[in-house]
């Protein structure tokens with residue numbers, strides 16, 4: 001028998017309790033700040049810094065720093081695990097600063113080496129379209145268009161992919177992000193590259209570590 005203050009493990013009550021407990025630690029955390037910067041710095045914590053611009057309400061649940069693990073697959077490579085940190089931050093203006101760093105993990109969860117890095121800008125528009133500009137450290141730049149599918153899921157696909165002379169052949173991508181299990185972040189990305197049609201390349205599950 002359970003009493004109200006002893007939630008059943010795995011139940012909704014338990015998930016809400018775990019989420020609330022995590023919020024206790026993440027609510028105090030933010031990106032490192034420059035106190036002497038003469039303008040508003042980026043904040044990944046809605047409790048600190050400038051107010052979120054109304055145009056960013058469709059992306060509000062994403063603001064924060066997220067960390068977790070995922071899988072990378074493609075027919076031309078061998079499957080691997082990776083760790084990842086994603087930042088969604090803002091400076092009060094109607095765009096979101098976005099940054100992701102990943103690292104490969106061995107079977108024991110130990111870091112093998114740093115992997116993909118990308119950064120960019122999410123620009124929600126009045127008609128509900130989300131414009132996303134991404135720059136990859138591998139010489140690829142992309143423009144995505146997308147939209148919210150629900151209040152907690154977002155789907156985007158590339159309109160333009162360009163690459164430097166030295167970059168690998170990357171032709172396009174599709175991404176689906178969603179909040180799951182009371183506030184964790186999950187995403188899947190499909191990519192068309194190195195002569196292959198659009199198909200899964202990465203997916204990950206991340207927990208909020210700040211904001």
Ligand code: HEM
Nearest residue numbers: 072076077080082102115116136140168169170193194202
């Ligand atoms: C979390 C993000 C990502 C991780 C962890 C990841 C990881 C990997 C790994 C481990 C490989 C095998 C080769 C190697 O060891 O470097 C690979 C290949 C590749 N990835 Fe990713 N990747 C990520 C995102 C991306 C993105 C965003 C792009 C495109 C902009 C991309 C494009 C490629 C390409 C073109 C290859 C080479 C495939 C081949 O030559 O057969 N990856 N990736």
